[in-house]
Every structure is written in structure tokens, then in C-alpha cells.
Amino acid sequence: SLSEEIETALNEQIKREAHSSAIYLAMGSWCDRHGFDNSATFFYKQSDEERSHMLRIFKYVTDLGGHALSPEVTNIQQEYDSFRAVFEQALEQEIAITQSINRIVGKCHQVQDYTTVTFLQWFLKEQIEEEYIARRALELFEVIGEEGVGQYMIDKQIAKLSYDG
Numbered sequence: 001s002l003s004e005e006i007e008t009a010l011n012e013q014i015k016r017e018a019h020s021s022a023i024y025l026a027m028g029s030w031c032d033r034h035g036f037d038n039s040a041t042f043f044y045k046q047s048d049e050e051r052s053h054m055l056r057i058f059k060y061v062t063d064l065g066g067h068a069l070s071p072e073v074t075n076i077q078q079e080y081d082s083f084r085a086v087f088e089q090a091l092e093q094e095i096a097i098t099q100s101i102n103r104i105v106g107k108c109h110q111v112q113d114y115t116t117v118t119f120l121q122w123f124l125k126e127q128i129e130e131e132y133i134a135r136r137a138l139e140l141f142e143v144i145g146e147e148g149v150g151q152y153m154i155d156k157q158i159a160k161l162s163y164d165g
């Protein structure tokens with residue numbers, strides 16, 4: 001069973017994943033509206049993944065007899081300053097999620113909840129991948145540059161990003 005403290009922390013993480021999912025949807029919309037179709041597809045896929053992360057935690061909480069709370073998602077940023085700004089925020093978002101999972105793992109150690117530590121290993125591994133992809137995406141802005149057809153080329157390359165670590 002889950003301690004109250006860990007249950008609360010996991011419910012907060014459920015909320016963060018739901019928030020991530022909603023933010024990626026907004027990022028997808030921004031890209032769609034500005035003609036960056038591959039990036040839009042990329043963010044819609046990310047949005048789905050975040051929802052699956054949310055569900056994974058949600059089910060874990062209920063499996064252990066806890067009360068998983070359906071998250072209220074508010075404060076979604078709908079507008080972005082530029083194509084690049086979207087990806088900068090995506091990376092920031094992933095870094096924040098990694099830190100948050102790490103903090104929960106720290107808490108689990110304090111209360112000796114090694115079951116949840118084991119459960120969260122998957123997320124830490126997943127975050128390596130997500131941060132890697134977000135960094136690679138941002139690097140495209142440096143490598144290709146945004147002049148002329150640059151943004152078009154960047155959008156093309158976004159479709160090819162993958163992680164095989």
C-alpha cells in the first residue's frame with residue numbers, strides 16, 4: 001500500500017503529466033497554425049505519450065489501493081513567441097518533469113517505499129529519451145539556422161528525430 005505522502009506526490013505527478021499532455025497539444029496547434037506540419041505531428045504524438053504516462057501512474061496508484069485523482073488541468077499556454085520558442089519551452093518542460101520524478105524518488109527513499117522507487121525507474125529512463133529528443137530538436141535551430149528555407153528544413157528534420165540509446 002501507499003503512504004499518504006507518496007500517494008499525494010504521485011497525484012501531483014499525474015497532474016503534471018496531464019499538464020504536459022495539454023501543453024504539447026497547444027504546441028501542436030501553434031505549429032499547425034504556422035505551417036510546421038511535421039512539428040505539429042511531433043507534438044501531438046508527445047501529447048499522447050504524456051497522457052499514457054499519466055495513466056501509468058494513475059493505474060499504479062489505484063492498483064495499490066490508493067485514490068487516483070482525475071487531474072484538473074489549467075493555465076495552458078496557448079501562444080508562443082516563435083517556432084524556436086516552442087522547442088525551448090518543450091525542453092524546459094521535460095527538464096522540469098525529470099526533476100519532479102527525481103524529487104519523488106528521493107521522497108520514496110526517505111519513507112523506504114522501494115516499490116514506488118522501482119515503479120519510477122521506467123520514468124527516469126523515459127526522461128533520458130525525452131530530454132535527448134528535445135535537445136536534438138533545439139540543436140537543429142543551430143545547425144540548420146532559421147534563415148531562408150531554414151525553418152522549413154528544421155520542420156522536415158523534426159519528423160526524423162529518434163532515440164536509440
Ligand code: OFO
Pocket residue numbers: 017020049050053093094097126127130
Ligand atoms: Fe511524461 O515525460 Fe515528458 O514530460
